[in-house]
Amino acid sequence: MIKNSWYVAANPAELADGRILARTILGTPVALYRLEGQVVAAYDRCPHRFAPLSIGKVVEGSLQCGYHGARFDKTGKCISVPGQRFAPARTCALQTFPAVERCGFIWIWMGDDVAAAGGNTLPETFAIAESSAWDGGNGLFESLQANFMLINDNLFDITHADFVHSDSFAGRQCLLYRTMDAGSEYQNGKMVHAVSERGITLRLLDRNVGNACGPFFRQQVALGLGVPEYDGDIDSEFEVIWTPPSFTSFRVTVNPSGDRAARFSSVVLHAVTPESERTSHYFFRALRDYAHSPQLSAAFVDAMTAAFNQDKVVIELQQARIGVADLFEQAPAAFAGDVVQLRARKLIEKMRAAETTEP
Amino acid sequence: MIKNSWYVAANPAELADGRILARTILGTPVALYRLEGQVVAAYDRCPHRFAPLSIGKVVEGSLQCGYHGARFDKTGKCISVPGQRFAPARTCALQTFPAVERCGFIWIWMGDDVAAAGGNTLPETFAIAESSAWDGGNGLFESLQANFMLINDNLFDITHADFVHSDSFAGRQCLLYRTMDAGSEYQNGKMVHAVSERGITLRLLDRNVGNACGPFFRQQVALGLGVPEYDGDIDSEFEVIWTPPSFTSFRVTVNPSGDRAARFSSVVLHAVTPESERTSHYFFRALRDYAHSPQLSAAFVDAMTAAFNQDKVVIELQQARIGVADLFEQAPAAFAGDVVQLRARKLIEKMRAAETTEP
C-alpha cells in the first residue's frame, strides 16, 4: 500500500446530518465527521479506553466519546472529561488526519507530513467534478474483498467488457486494446497509449460503430438528443486516464456518425482506496455534460453499480485464487496489451520505493 | 486468565430437565449436568473418539456418550462400553472438575487441586443470594467478544452511565467517581474507595438527588412503597464491592429523602467467566429486598439485560480496537478515578504470579 497519497475516504452524503462515519483506510480505523463546517478525520479509537469514537456524538462543536464522554476539538485536542476539573490535553491527544472535501469526494491523507510531500495533489482529471457543466452522482462499493490493483487492472483492460458486461459496455472497440499503438492522438479504428511519470493515457476513436457495440453507447446519444431511442450509426471515443496510485478517469464521447455538433460525453471518475492489503473501497462519481437531471444522475449511478456488481464477482474470486501472494509473483500468463498494467505497476513501485527510502 | 478461582459456569435453570450443557470455560470445553442430584462438570470430550459428551444423554445415573455409548459415573469413571465385557476404567477415565451449586449459580473450579488452594472460596458478597430476604432472577450474556477485564472495568467506572445508560442509571452521582477520596465510611456528596487484598470497595452517599438522576432510582422507591410513581426527592447510596478476579456486587439503596424507615435496596451480583483470552461469559443475579414477586424479578432481569446490551456494543468494539495486545500495553490515557482499575489489575497480577511461581 502506498501511504503518501490523498485517497477518497467517503462520499459527502455519508457525513450528512451529523453522522460519524467509521471506515478503515490503509489498515487504520478512521472516524469521519463534520465539525464547525470542516471535515475531520480522526483515529477511530478514544485514547482513554479505546472505544471507537464513531459510536460517539458531535456535541457543541466537539466530538464526544460514547463511553466516558471525553470531548475532542477538531484538532484532536481533549477539551473536557466529565467529572474532572482539567482535561488531560497532553496525554489524551486524539490523532487526526488531513481531510478535505473536493471534486465531489471527501479526501484523506494518511501518510507522512502532507506539506513535506509537496507535489502530491488530487488527481487533475477529477477537477471536472467541480464544474457545473457536469451533472452526476456518487456510488460506493465498501470493503471489496480484493487488493486495490485488481480493481485498477479491471478498469484498464476493457477487453473484459465483452465477457463481463455483454449487456452494456461490450463492443468491437474493446478488442482494440490488445493491439494498441504508442501515441496520444486519436486515430480512427485504433487505440493508442502513452505513459509518463504522471500516469497512463489510453485513447480510442471508432467511427461508424453501428451495431458492433453494446446498448450503452446509443442510449447516451438518445439521452443527449432527448429522444426515446437512437437507431442510427454512431462515432465513439474512449479516453482512459490513470493517475497513480488508484485514480481512473473514464470518458466516453459519442455522436451520431458525422455530426460533430451533437457530441455527448460521460465521465466516470474511479477512486480505489485500500482498506487493507487485500480489501478495498471503490468509489466512483458518474458525470454527464448533457441532459442534467437528478433522476438521470441517479439512474446513471444505478447502471454503473449494476455493471460493477458484475466485476465484483470476478475480482473477489480472482483475489481468492491469488491468495496472500501478489499476482505477479505467481507468473501469470501475459496477453497483448497487458504491458499497460505492468507499466502502471512500475509507477506504483516507484512511489513505494520513494516512501521507504526517504530518511 | 487466572486458573485458581471458582467461576460461575452456568445459571441453574440451564441444567434443568436432564439437559447437558456445553460451555467453554478458560479455553476448555466443559459438559455440565446433574447426576443423582449432584452437579457434574466434565471435560466435554469422550476419551475414546473425542465426540463431545454434551450431545450424549443421562441414562441410569450415568452419562452416556452419544457416539459409541460408553457410560461414565459422576466421578468420570468409565463403567460400561456396549458390546464389551469389561469397561476400560483405567485408560478411559473422563476428566471432571469440582462443581457446586451455591448462591444462585453453578460454580466450577478449573485450577490446581482445589483443596490445596485452601483459602479460595466463593466471593462473600454473593452469600445474600442464599437469603430469603432477597428475591431475584438470573441473566446471562454468553461468549461476549471481550476479555473479562473489560467487563470488570465497565462495572467499576460508573461515569459511563451518563453516556451509555442515559435512559436508566445516569445521574450526577456517577461523576463523583472522578473525584473520589480514600475511605470506607459513607460521606454525603462524596465517593470513597478502599483497597485491600480481598478486593476494592466503592461507597457513595448522595442525599436529595432530585431530578439529577436517571429514572431507575425513583422507580425503585415507587416499587418499594407500592405506589405507581414517586415524584418526591430521594436519598441514594451506592456500594460497589469487587472481589478478584471477576466478581462485583453492586448495591443501590434509596429512600424518600429523610425517611430512613422506607429504605429499599437492590443488589446485582455480577460474575464474569473467561471463555478464552478474548471472550467471556457474563452472568448476573439481580436481587431486591422489597416487593417480592416473580413478575417483578423477571422485569428486573429484563431491564438489566437491556442495559447491559448497551454496554455490550461498546465493550465488544473496544476489544476490537484493542486487538490482541492488552489495553495497558498500549499506553491508554488515564482519567481521574482510573487508579481503581489499575489497583484491580494489580490484585489480579498478584494472583497470576502466585499461580505461575508455585512449584
Next chain:
Amino acid sequence: MIKNSWYVAANPAELADGRILARTILGTPVALYRLEGQVVAAYDRCPHRFAPLSIGKVVEGSLQCGYHGARFDKTGKCISVPGQRFAPARTCALQTFPAVERCGFIWIWMGDDVAAAGGNTLPETFAIAESSAWDGGNGLFESLQANFMLINDNLFDITHADFVHSDSFAGRQCLLYRTMDAGSEYQNGKMVHAVSERGITLRLLDRNVGNACGPFFRQQVALGLGVPEYDGDIDSEFEVIWTPPSFTSFRVTVNPSGDRAARFSSVVLHAVTPESERTSHYFFRALRDYAHSPQLSAAFVDAMTAAFNQDKVVIELQQARIGVADLFEQAPAAFAGDVVQLRARKLIEKMRAAETTEP
C-alpha cells in the same frame, strides 16, 4: 492426505446441462465439466489473471474464461485470446487432471503421473454400480468439516448405530463388532474380519434377528417381497469391505428366516474425498438388487441422507474437539474392535510413505 489415488470428484448429475462445477479437492480448486463428450478436470484458475474458470462458459468445444475470454481445449491448451492474433499456447497452458466417469461417479487423479502409478485402479467393490442388476441413486455431503479418516472410522465402527441411528440401523448385530474374530467365512452370531494389503473385510451373519434390530432390515424384506410390511423373523448378513484410502462398500442382505430363496441385498458405496486436511466431501451411491424403481431409489438416497445427517453432527463436533492435531497423536482410549481402525490407518501410512519416499 494421500495423493496417488483416484478419488470421486463429483456425482454425474452435477455436470449436467453444460454446467462447470467448482470443487476443491486435496486442497486444489478444480473446475469439472464435459467437453465433446469427455469429462475434463482443470485447475480452476485461468493462467492469465487467475479468475476461476468455473465462472466461465463452455463455448464451441472449448472452455472460455469468464473474465477476458481466453479459450482452452480439453487438454488445457489455450486456443484463442480475443483481439489477439496468436494464442499464447506455450505460456498460457491450463493444468488439467486425469478424469473419468465410471461406476456411477466422476473420478479424478490429482497425484503423480497416473500411468506410472500403474497398479492403482478404482476400488473393485465399486464395479457393481455398472451392473444393471443393481438400481440406485447418488448422494453427497459437500465440505464436511472433518478429516476423511473420521468418516472412514464412522463407517467401520458400526456400534455407533445403536446411539446415532436408533431409528433405523440399530440392532444387536452391531455389538458383535466389539468381539469379532479373525476370519473371512460367515459364522452365525459372529462378526469376522480379515486384513490384507488390499483392504479390510468385515463379515457378519445373524440368523433369527427378530425384534433385535432397527426397522431398516425388515423394511428391506417387505420391499423385496413387494408387501407393505413384514413382521416375521429375518436372517441378516453384513459385509463391509474397505479399500484404502477411503472407499467402503457396505452390503446388507436379508431374507425371511430360513427362506434363502427370498434374499434381498442393498449395497451402499461410500467414497470420501479430502477437500483439505480437515474437510472432506462424502459421496455415496445406494444400490439394491430388488424392487427397481426411480421412486424407491430416490427414497433410499433420502433415507441414507437423513441417517448420515445424524453422523455429520457427531463427526464435525468430533473434529472440533480433536483440533489441528491428529486423533491418534492425542492418546485416545481404545475399545475392543478398534484394532480394525488402527489396521486401516497402518495401510494408509504405508501409502503415504510410498508417496514420500519415491524419487
